[in-house]
Amino acid sequence: MTESTDPRADLAERVAGEITLSEDPGATLRKWRTDFGVSQTDLADHLDVSSSVISDYESGRRESPGIGVVARIVNALLDIDEQRGGDRIRQYARVLSAGFESDIVSDLREYPTTFQLERFYDAIGATELTSGDHDHVTGHTVIDSIQAITRLSSEEFYRLYGQSTSRALMFTNVTRGESPLVAMRVVNPTPNAVVLHGIDREALWDHAPKMAQLDGFSLAVTDDPLDEILESLRELP
Structure with missing residues (x-):
């Protein structure tokens, strides 16, 4: 596998797809948010919503987010990662470039x-x-x-x-x-x-x-x- 020319886009597609296709989208969303080291509060602030909205999605109390909402959430996680130096995106790029x-x-x-x-x-x-x-x-x-x-x-x-x-x-x-x-x-x-x-x-x-x-x-x-x-x-x- 050749090195990705846009690791952010590749990672966004992977995360969004996994959340959307999951039997438990809330749990999958929580897994990725935790993997990025982003708190519910930080994610909510970036999306300009209350923390309870993120909590409700992750717990299943709120109807599973549609594709548009998932895309916004995923892009918010990636934006936050880039603001912190982009470690998670670079890590993903290294793994992809090695062919895994x-x-x-x-x-x-x-x-x-x-x-x-x-x-x-x-x-x-x-x-x-x-x-x-x-x-x-x-x-x-x-x-x-x-x-x-x-x-x-x-x-x-x-x-x-x-x-x-x-x-x-x-x-x-x-x-x-x-x-x-x-x-x-x-x-x-x-x-x-x-x-x-x-x-x-x-x-x-x-x-x-x-x-x-x-x-x-x-x-x-x-x-x-x-x-x-x-x-x-x-x-x-």
Whole structure:
């Protein structure tokens, strides 16, 4: 997939379509508003309506918004994001340019400088369980483990590395960590670090640390809320 010439328009179309076609438009609207980090009050102010209007749409107390209202809401979210620096729009553009849908890859970024793994782990509240051959990363990719493993070919999986393999791959929707660690065995070369999100040391697959050691990458776990992790990653220089 080539890089989008208008990531804002692409993102607007995706969000509006998902809300309009959803069986629960209010819940989908709430999901996207939260994803953009926009409060009901801020969205209402931008639309020049009361907060109760947004609340009623999201809760289903008000009839589902039509296409015109959805378009206004989506454009308001994008306007607010641009006023704040456009981080969410740029994030979406990076994912698209790498050839992925945003339900597979939540974030993909290259850093302007090398980050020590310890600093990266501190930023996302991760605990290292096994050290690897490298103590630094130059980027990260946040991946839905179920979507990636069930939908991506081995060639597509390799594209998760972005511009460099010296990165951290963070897998979300993890229950024990078995599938991501097995997937790492067939990807060559391996990343510098793998982070499993949503579990702690006790819930981890028993063989995971040993497999990480065999392949030479650092293995860590974190159960911090994903939205907070993504926000912390956006704040990295």
